[in-house]
Amino acid sequence: MNEKFNLAANVLLSRRFNNLLQIDENVEIDMDYITCAEYQLFIDEKLISGEHRQPDHWTSDRFPPGEARKPIVGVRASYAEEFCDWLTQQYSVLDFRYRLPTLTEVEEYPLTEGEIGYWCKDGKKNVIAGIEQTQWQLWKEHLNSSCRHDFGTVRSLANTFDSNQVLYVLFAKNIRENAKTINDNYLLKLSKALFAVTSPTILKHIEHIFNKIDFIFVLNINFVVDNTSIANIIKPAIADVIKNNASLLSDSMISNAQRVLQESESQLIKAEKEFQKLQRKFSEESKKYKELQLIFEEALYNLNYLKNIDREKQYEFREAENELIIATNNFKSFETHFRENEKKFKSCESVRDKIYEEFKSNTEKLNKAQKQYNQLQDDLNHISRRLSENSYYYLLFIALIFDWLLTQKDSSYQTEAQLKLTDQQSEGVSSDYATQRDEILDLYTFLVLRDERRSGRIPVWEGIRIVRERS
Structure with missing residues (x-):
């Protein structure tokens, strides 16, 4: 000057x-x-x-x-x-x-x-x-709208990573190795937190993160996080994980569903053949059972008829009585055999029906996997387009992971080291996650607001x- x-x-x-x-x-x-x-x-x-x-x-x-x-x-x-x-x-x-x-x-x-x-x-x-309050509201609505595009990308990332936990592990390893190179303690701490992500379902936390954003007082913040190292490591790490692994994982998702369906289909065909075999046998035995039942009923009728005639017909009566005894023995013997086969048939029918239900269920799973696969492909395409853009979605993704970690109280979501912590120490870990989430969100909000102002899309008011x- x-x-x-x-x-x-x-x-x-x-x-x-x-x-x-x-x-x-x-x-x-x-x-x-x-x-x-x-x-x-x-x-x-x-x-x-x-x-x-x-x-x-x-x-x-x-x-x-x-x-x-x-x-x-x-x-x-x-x-x-x-x-x-x-x-x-x-x-x-x-x-x-x-x-x-x-x-x-x-x-x-x-x-x-x-x-x-x-x-x-x-x-x-x-x-x-x-x-004026109306002016605040207009600015907030504009900024919310601007951020929705980033949240769309984060939704795609979350869906992709949630599809297979190995992505989180690969992501954490990538960050850790690069953070060691530049000796960045913040990113090393972040990679350690990522290794704690197991059985993740971070997708459902997106709206919670979005609702925590407050653009109005973002410049009333003393920033403790530097975006330079985060951008230089996190963005390439996401790109590497997505490009090298996500497509293979998505392919395996549907191929696994197809394999399960093929196995159940094979079981169904085998069960159907066995059922048809027993059905034919049961049908033949049912026919024979009816024939023997008819002989028995006819012999019983003849016996009852001969009881009422003259004494000279007693010889015929004795013969009819013997025939009835034979018919009764034959009928009862076959009836026992028939009932056993009837049980086998019904059991086979039950197994066939159960396998058929499993087949239907696996068909639905395959259809669901196909939809997930299609969605995953759309997500991957969306992420690939955004990787080269000047966007801060990667900060939201990190905030989303910290928010997920913060809400996990179930021991199944905690590392062995975390399970050994006292209640006070556990509260400290949760507090640390909350702090890191909020710091990342503050940084994201600041960068978005700054870029919107530089482009002239929103005024400056402080x-x-x-x-x-x-x-």
């Missing part, structure tokens, strides 16, 4: 200091926004020591041409507070300091811009004031007002 600019910016600051509105004998409040030119003086001072305090949506450390007198916007809450401290050091007279206004002060002395807000203190919290107060 040249001396002429510095002089002009300092003149703006001096005029501002002289026009503060007095609230009482100790407090004065600014009734306008700090300008880009004034804030640039602070940026330049920090740059001398290698610190960057420009708004995140800027693409350089200097405000865009022609915006010197426009309000500085897109400033983080921590930057705004630092700016006030810098003003105190550079410009304050004895016993006075500059600070952000309180929420009560700005409610009593509001500005009427409507689309530009300003940081203020609500107790210990930094909050934005000066923006400005600065100051208060001068007697110490």
Whole structure:
């Protein structure tokens, strides 16, 4: 910056200091926004020591041409507070300091811009004031819509990884090896968490993650996660796992279902043949059983008939009685054999029916596997297209995994080491997962909001007002 600019910016600051509105004998409040030119003086001072305090949506450390007198916007809450401290050091007279206004002060002395807000203190919290609620809602809806595309990709990733647990293991190994190369403790910690993912069903956690996003106060965050190493390792790791393994896994999914169906179909054919064989035998024996039953009934009829005739017919009666005894013995003997075969037949019929039900079930499983396979192919195609795009879906995927780990209380989902932890230690592990999830979500939200602002699709709203107060 040249001396002429510095002089002009300092003149703006001096005029501002002289026009503060007095609230009482100790407090004065600014009734306008700090300008880009004034804030640039602070940026330049920090740059001398290698610190960057420009708004995140800027693409350089200097405000865009022609915006010197426009309000500085897109400033983080921590930057705004630092700016006030810098003003105190550079410009304050004895016993006075500059600070952000309180929420009560700005409610009593509001500005009427409507689309530009300003940081203020609500107790210990930094909050934005000066923006209408309807405007907040419009911005939030726009950002939610922008993120839905990323969540579509994460849904595809989750479905792909859930299809076979080995993907999580391969993913964790890939991250661990690359993290060791650059000695990145955060990513090493992440890979360790990934190895704890067993029998995953992370897909159902997507809406929960989406509902946790809060774009409005994203710049009131002190970021502890650096996206550079995450992007350089996580994105390639996802690409490697997907390209080298997912298609094979998806093929095995349907081939396994086909194999099961073929086995059940073979069993059904075998059972059907056995059933038909017994059915023919049973049919023949049923015919013979009816013939013997008819002989028995006829012999019984003849005996009863001969009981009522003359004595000279007694010889015929004795013969009929012997025939009945023979018919009865033959019938009872065959009946026992027939009943045994009848049981075998019904048992075979039951087995056949059971196998048929299994066959139907396996047919349904194959159809389901076919649908899953088709969905998986669509997901893989979608992921492949997105791998080369400038998107932050990979951060959401990591947040999704941490959210899944956080909710697993069942011992079947815990590692052997975790099972040995005390209740207090387990709570510490869960708390750590929650912290890492929220940190990743904050980073994702910040990056999406920054890119939307740089593209001009959404405005920037975080400005600065100051208060001068007697110490």
